[in-house]
Amino acid sequence: MRLKAISLCMPLLLAACASSSEEPKTASAKPSGSSTEPENPYPSTYAPYPGVPTAIRGATILDGEGGRIERGVVFLSGGKITAVGGPDTPIPADVAVFDGTGKYVTPGIIDIHSHLGDYPSPSVDALSDGNEATSPVTADVWAEHSIWPQDPGFSRALVNGGVTSLQILPGSANLFGGRGVTLKNVPARTQQGMKFPGAPYSLKMACGENPKRVYGAKGRQPSTRMGNIAVDRQTWIKARAYQIKRAANKEQMRDLAMETLADVLEGKILVHNHCYRADEMANVIDMSKEFGYKVTAFHHAVESYKIADLLKQNGICSAMWADWYGFKMESYDGIRENIPLVQNAGACAIVHSDDENGIQRLNQEASKARAAGKRMGIDIPEEVAWEWLSYNPAKAMGIADQTGSLKVGKMADVVLWNGNPFSIYTRPERVWIDGALMYDANDPKRRPVSDFELGQIGAGDTK
C-alpha cells in the first residue's frame, strides 16, 4: 500500500495553454539519409460510432469556455454539436430528447496527464510499460506503443469521470521520456482505434527528483539537478544540428529521438514538462528560450502559485492536482489554492490526474480548488472553473478547435451530469463521444467491459 505517486510514473508535463493546434505531420515527407521519414506511420483508425440526433433540454449548460446557460438546450447530430442555446432554442421533431431539469451539461472532461494503458490495471510487472528507464534520454519511444487497450481504467474514467479524451504520456524517470499520444476514450481493439484523429503529438520531459534519482542510482549522469539540465542542453544541441540538416534536406541517418526533438524545435510537437518546483520551472523556461522551443505546459506544477506571473508572461499552462502535497520532497510546498492562484494571475490552469483513480473524479478536484480559492477571496464561477477540465487542456493538447467546449460544429463530446458536477453527490448520467452514446447509467449495456474483465467476477458490475 505504498504510495504509487512516488514511483516513476509521475511524468512532468509542460504544455503551453495558448499553443495553436499544429497539424500533425502530413504531406511533406522529409528526405533524410538512408531512408525517408514516413508521415504518420501509426495512423488513427478511430471512427465515431453511430449516434442518433439528440437534444438535452432544461439543464444548466457550462459551455467550457466560460459560458453558462440556465435551462438551456444542447442539440447533437451527425456527431457534432449543432445547437447550444437558451430554453427557446428550437428542437427538431423526431429526435431523442432528454430532460435535463436539475442536471448539468458540460463538455466531456479531458485529462491531459494519464498513464492508462501504459501503467494499466492490474498493476503487475508484465503490464508495466510506462518508463523506458534505461537512459535519461529516450525521446525515441512513443507511449502509444505501450498502450494496452484492455486497461479497465479507461472504462472507469468514462463512467465515473465523464472523461472523453485523454493524453497518455510516458513516465518521468527520464529527462526526455518520449512521445505522448492523445486518445478518444472509446474502447478499441488497438491503440490506433482510440487515437484522436489529427491530434498533435507531445514530448514528455521531466525535471527534478525522478531523473536524478533513477540515473544517480545507476552511477551515471544525471545524479543532480544541474546534471539534469546539462543532459537536457547537450541533447538540444544535438537536436538542433539534426533539425537544421533535416530542414536543408541534407543526407543523414534517421534517428527516432532526433526526429521527435526536431519536430519540437519546429513547433509541431508540444512539450509537456513534469516539473514541481517554481525555481526549476524558471530554469526550464530559460532553457527553452536558449534552444528555441516552447513549453506548452508544466505538469504537477505544485509551486506554480509562486511564479504565476512568470507563467502568464510566458504563456505556459500549469496542469495541477487540487491538493496533493508531501508525498515527495519536491511536492512539499503544495497548497490547495495553487489552481485558483494560477487562475487569478491570469495564467492558464488545468486540472490533471496522473492517476487511474483521480481521473474518475477530476470534477471533484476542480470543485475543491474552486472552494479553496473562494475561501481566500478568489471567487471563480463554475463556468470559468470548467475551463480547467476541458477547454484549457484541449488548447494545451492542440485539439481545442475540435473539442473541449460546447460550440456549434465541434465534436459532440458531452456529459449529462445527474446534478451539479461541483457537488460530491453528482455523477455522470450519460456520456456522448462524437455524438455516440457511450455510457448511460440507466442501461447496463451502455457500460463498457474490457476483455480483461469479461468472464471475471464482478464483470459488468457498477463500478
Add this chain to the structure above:
Amino acid sequence: MMRRPLALFASVVALSFVTAPVSAQTIAITGGKLAIGDGSEPIDNGTVVIVNGKVVAAGAGVAVPAGAQRIDATGQWVTPGIMSGFSRVGLVEVEAVGETEDSEAPKSPFSAAIDVAPAVNPLVNPVAINRTSGVTRAVVVPSAGASIFAGQGAIIDLGADMNAITQARAFQYVELGEAGADKAGGSRAAAQLMFRTLLGEAQDYARNPAAYDGRSKDNLLLRADAKALVPVVQGKVPLLVHVERSADILSVIALREEFAALKIVLVGASEGWRVAPQIAAARIPVIAAGLTDLPSSFEKLAATQSNVGRMMEAGVLVALGLTEGNDAVQLRWAMQQAGNMVALQKIPGATGLSWGQAFRTITSAPAEALGVGDRLGSLRAGRVGDVVIWDGDPLELSSAATAVFIDGKQQPLENRQTKLRDRYAIPAPGTLPKAYDH
C-alpha cells in the same frame, strides 16, 4: 480575473483561542445542523454541551447549562471530529524522504513487538494540515517490514499539543494477502502457516515466559515479538488483518477455528461484498478505502465502489481509511470518500449509503471497529469532546471546518500551507523579498 485575493481564512465562529486548561470548562455549541456520527441523520437546531473536555449531551432541545461558554453555530453544521480508520499520520513528514519516514522498518530484527507510539510526532506538518480540515483522531498503523506482522499501532489525536497518544498498542497488524505471501516466503499457504506457527509460539510464551527460547530450536519469534502477540491470541487487543480477495477473507475468518479468541478487523477487503454475509455472521468489522473500483491487482478483481454499501447492507460494520495510500498526508480525503458513498445512491445498480451512514464511516465506525466507540467517534454522551463546526455539509467539496475542538479545546487552524498561501497571494515580491513576509 485579476481580483486581489483576500489573504484571510474566514473563521465563521468568532471564538478566541481557548488557552485555559480543559478542566472546569463548559462549552455549549448551539443552533447548528447537528450530526451525532452514530449513523443517524443530521437534525436542525441542535446543541452540543461539552464539560471538562467530554460530551455530556447532544441533540435537539438540550438545555444549555448556566455559565457555559456559548458558541452560536446558526447556519453551520456541527459534528464530531473526523476519525481516520487507517493512516500513518504522525509517523511521516515527507513520504518519499526516508529519513522522515517512521512507519516501516524492513531491516529491524523485530516485528510484532514494534510499537509506533514513541515514534509519533505531533509536530509533523500533516498533523496540523489535516487538523485544519476537521480531522481530529486517527488510527496509526505500522507498515509490515520483513515479517507478516507489522507491529502495534496506536490511536492518536491531532491536537496542537505534545500529548498525541489516545491509546498506545491499540492493535496488532498483519499482512495475509498478496503482501503477506511475499513476506512469508512466497505463497499464501506459507503466510497462513507462518501466522498459525507464530501465534502458537505466542501461546507457548504465554504458558511459560521463562521457558520460551526465542528464535532457537524450532522457534521463529524473538521473545519480545512473542510477548507482543500474547494479547492478540488472547483477544485482548484487536488484530487488523490486511486481505483483499474474497477467498482470503474466508481463510481469515477460518483462523478463528484454531484461535477462537482473535478479535479480527479486516483491512482493505476490496472483494468483501462477495462474502459479506459471512463477514457479518462472524461479527468482524472492516476498514476499507471505499472508492477502490479497479482490479489494480489480481486480489481486487471484483473491486467496486459499492463494496462498502453492500457490506453494510449485509450488517457489517465498515469504517473508511486510507488503505490505498496517501496515508500519512491526506486524512482530509475522508469526507470526500464518504460523500462519494452517498453519491452512489443515485446510480442504478450501485449500493450507496445514506448521509448518516456515510458520516458514521468516518466518525464512530472507526472507533467501534477498534473497540473504543464508548470513548471516541460520536457526540453521544461520555465521548471525548472532539467537535467540528463547518460552513456547510461536511461531506460536500465546497465546505470547510471553521472551528475544531479536540478534547474540548479549540484548535488553531493555521498551518504551513495556509502561511504559504498568504505569502504568495500575490506572487511577485513587494519592497522586500518574500522571505521577509511572515
